[in-house]
Amino acid sequence: MSRPSSRKSEHAEALQAALDGLGPLARQLNQLHTRLWYEQVHQDLTGPQFTVLSLLDLHGDLDQGTLGTLAHLDKSTAAPLLERLRRRGLLDLEKDERDRRRKIARITESGRHLVARLAPGVTDVSDQVLDVLTAEEREEFLRMLRQVTTRQQQP
Numbered sequence: 001m002s003r004p005s006s007r008k009s010e011h012a013e014a015l016q017a018a019l020d021g022l023g024p025l026a027r028q029l030n031q032l033h034t035r036l037w038y039e040q041v042h043q044d045l046t047g048p049q050f051t052v053l054s055l056l057d058l059h060g061d062l063d064q065g066t067l068g069t070l071a072h073l074d075k076s077t078a079a080p081l082l083e084r085l086r087r088r089g090l091l092d093l094e095k096d097e098r099d100r101r102r103k104i105a106r107i108t109e110s111g112r113h114l115v116a117r118l119a120p121g122v123t124d125v126s127d128q129v130l131d132v133l134t135a136e137e138r139e140e141f142l143r144m145l146r147q148v149t150t151r152q153q154q155p
Contacts, residue, residue: 033129041121045114048073049085050122053115056091056107063096064103090114 018024037047051071056062062070068078082105085091090111096102107115130138 029129033125036125036128037122040125041118045118048077048081049090050115050118052081052085052105053090053107053111054119056105057112057115061104061106064093064105067105085111 033047042050048071052067052073055067055070059070064078064082065075067073067082068075071078073081082091082093082103086093089108091108092106093103094106096104130141133141
């Protein structure tokens with residue numbers, strides 16, 4: 001068998017670095033979180049839907065654009081997500097009286113009860129995903145994730 005050339009070795013190293021990098025790890029973390037969410041939180045309410053309802057519960061009525069920004073949703077995702085929640089009776093959508101082009105989202109009592117009931121499970125899922133870390137490591141890991149994602153959201 002012949003020795004691999006340095007070019008092949010560099011190629012293999014680059015491929016391995018890509019496989020060990022952020023993309024595959026982020027996908028694995030997302031798969032783990034999604035599986036636990038489905039098993040333990042809710043099978044018919046997604047994480048982004050929970051986020052939207054929680055933001056409305058915390059902040060009160062919000063226009064669709066502000067809500068999308070706070071929930072980190074793009075316009076093409078926000079509108080259908082809000083419509084699905086409206087059809088399920090978890091929020092109401094009304095045209096803004098001052099600006100008829102804007103829609104205002106308001107959580108319903110059903111939506112408020114649902115997020116209150118699910119919040120402990122959401123926290124439990126996060127705890128399970130991060131249970132391999134010490135409390136200090138968890139804080140640092142989440143701080144770094146916020147730092148990276150916040151930086152990427154700035155223009």
